[in-house]
Amino acid sequence: MLPEPKILPDLVVEAHGLTKRYGTQTVVDNLDLSVRRGECFGLLGPNGAGKTTTLRMLMGATLPSAGELNVLGYTIPQQARQMHLRLGVVPQQDNLDPDFTVMENLSTYASYFGLRGAALDARITDLLAFANLEAKAHVGIGTLSGGMKRRLTLARALINDPDLLILDEPTTGLDPQARQLIWQRLRTLLAQGKSLILTTHYMEEAERLCDRLVIIDSGRILVSGSPAELVRQHIEPHVVEIHGRGMDEWFNSIGQQFVQRSEHAGETLFCYLADERPLLDALRQCPELHFMHRRANLEDVFIKLTGKELRE
Amino acid sequence: MSRAFPSITLRWLPVWRRNLRVWRKLSGPALIGNFGEPLLYLLALGYGLGGFIGEVNGLPYIVFLASGIVCASAMNTASFEGLYSAYTRMAVQNTWGGMLATPLSIDDIVLGEILWAGTKSLISSVPILLVAALLGVVHDISALGVLPVVFIIGVCFGAMALVVTALAKSYDFFIYYFTLVITPLFLVSGVFFPLDGMPDAVRIGAQLLPLAHAVDVVRPLMTGQPLPSLTLLYLMVPLLYAAGAFWLATVLFHRRLIS
The missing domain is CATH 3.40.50.300 (P-loop containing nucleotide triphosphate hydrolases)
Structure with missing residues (x-):
């Protein structure tokens, strides 16, 4: 049948x-x-x-x-x-x-x-x-x-x-x-x-x-493309997310030099980098800043390409 | 968008069968609704009003009324099915959306729904006929000839209702159709009183509409009077309405659901 x-x-x-x-x-x-x-x-x-x-x-x-x-x-x-x-x-x-x-x-x-x-x-x-x-x-x-x-x-x-x-x-x-x-x-x-x-x-x-x-x-x-290809082609391999008091001042004076590209989303700063170590070393000197390091993923590609603003 | 006449295949059958399957589960309240109300009309008006009226066209009023009520109930049952129930399946439960992802087409769904409306009219007319027979207001066994006519009425009004459903934005829209079409038909199609005494305009107008002819065929079948000589022609009127509405409904549903 x-x-x-x-x-x-x-x-x-x-x-x-x-x-x-x-x-x-x-x-x-x-x-x-x-x-x-x-x-x-x-x-x-x-x-x-x-x-x-x-x-x-x-x-x-x-x-x-x-x-x-x-x-x-x-x-x-x-x-x-x-x-x-x-x-x-x-x-x-x-x-x-x-x-x-x-x-x-x-x-x-x-x-x-x-x-x-x-x-x-x-x-x-x-x-x-x-x-x-x-x-x-x-x-x-x-x-x-x-x-x-x-x-x-x-x-x-x-x-x-x-x-x-x-x-x-x-x-x-x-x-x-x-x-x-x-x-x-x-x-x-x-x-x-x-x-x-x-x-x-x-x-x-x-x-x-x-x-x-x-x-x-x-x-x-x-x-x-494949998810891995897209991540490789369209975004830096490392992402460091930072939030905390005094973040903007710190970033403008110190953090910026280590970062290829950065974006604000709400109160979090997303930093995209080829080499994460210098930024992480600098961040460890600032106890008031919270940060997380991770590999870049498809979501980063998606947001880079389609923007951070809300769609309704 | 212009379309040729809808394609007719046996694929309407699973649509019809699905509705039957649901009906069998919920048949209690459905039956009460479909034959309870017409029965109340028959008893209250037939005996209550009948006591004042006496005879109409040589028949006791309740005998005259019973055949009209059978037809009106078929019209109402099919209209409800083609409006509220079909709209629910289309817009609320998305049942049709599910069907359209299978080999079924809009033509199959519309035909299945129309034939289901006819079937439902048929189902709900049986208990009314039974009660009428028990009350002794049915002449003889030839009243069973009413059943195919009731089916035709259901098909006709089911198809017309689907045209309205294809245009409806919400359930509220159906009030217009009931007030402007169904209720006037209910009142001027010879259900409650013969049309002979009405002004010509009303009488001729009613003859152009689908319910009056059905009443003219059902009444002799239930009362044992001779059938009109043009019976088959009379039945062509609701069938033509059904065919036209079937075509229009498929055009409108295509536009609404697929464009």
Whole structure:
């Protein structure tokens, strides 16, 4: 009953000049994207950058204003129905059926794919185990925790054994334990050879999971590459965060000379450096200043590229 | 955006089945709502008002009224389903959003919802018919012929309601439709009184609208009078409304949900 096996292209997503305009506003602007088979691809950007619109176009849920788009070998939006047979979606907003039990949610969703019978029953049993929800099979959705709901949504997205999974902020609002469990499951899926496209606001999540990613803003790609490449190319390797009384005076007179680049965020000063030792030595002479040294990470790249001001 | 007529396949079935599955879980309150109110109308007006009126068109008033109430209840049930329930599935629970990520399309969802509205009208008319039969206001077994007509009424008003839902920004919007469309239809379609005595404008206007013809077919079926000679033509009126509303609803939902 599952969709016919089909040779998968090397690129599960290929977009050229993908554009979406609403009236005079351009939300996605001439985007070129390619996602390789079997990789986890991250789509990052501040709120309003065009991530969700891009994902919706990939899913065939929003019609592009211009550009060419191919997903899993199908032309989108024209062949969206065939593509949907091989796609799994974990939406940002929970849309589980509140009137159904865990099991009924899975079997009802399966019916939208035309799946039924013994093969489906076996699949549901496997997915309940995958999502750690065996004990909750006959429980209503209302009593599930946020983490359980997300896991059920993930299990539901896998009901048709998809080749490509689109996850829109899959761990937003979850506690750390629940997130770890989702990460583990996503890694299992990658090990099974599935391709993943992920949006997230957690840079740590992107750094852990994504093989490659793009950071977009105002509908355009700012940078693309692996998390490690991006950190190497776009930011100094060391970061020292400083706060405390008299920080500005100290920095202007002493600290500045050791630092390549610095930025204020609230009451904290971020110093970016190639060699951290001279600055740390100087800081140790000032007991009233608090500081922390760490390796530069994806979040530093993200903030450097998209700015520190709040987006709403 | 112009679109050809919606594509019709069997993929409406899982949408319909999902709604049936939910209904089976919540059928208690749903049934009370769907047949409790029409039953109160039938008893209060049929016996209360009927005592003053006596006979209408040669029938005891409650017998005349029962067939009208069956049709009006079918209209109301389908309208509620296509407005409040469908809006909830579209905008509140995002059930349709989930469906649209699967091989189901907007055409499949709209057709499934329309046929479900017809089914719900059918389900809620059965207890009304039963009670009417127990009260002795149904002539004979040919009253079962009412069931397909009730389904057609449900399909017609379900489709019309979905057009309104496609334009609605919130539940409040539905008040306009009830006040401006459903309630006037309820009052001038021959449910409570025959249209013969009405001014020509009202009578002809009512004939152009979908409920009056259904009442004209249901009433003879329930009272044992001969069916109008143009019965099939009469039934074409709600079916044409259904087809037009189906097409318009798919166009509007495409614009709202996919553009």
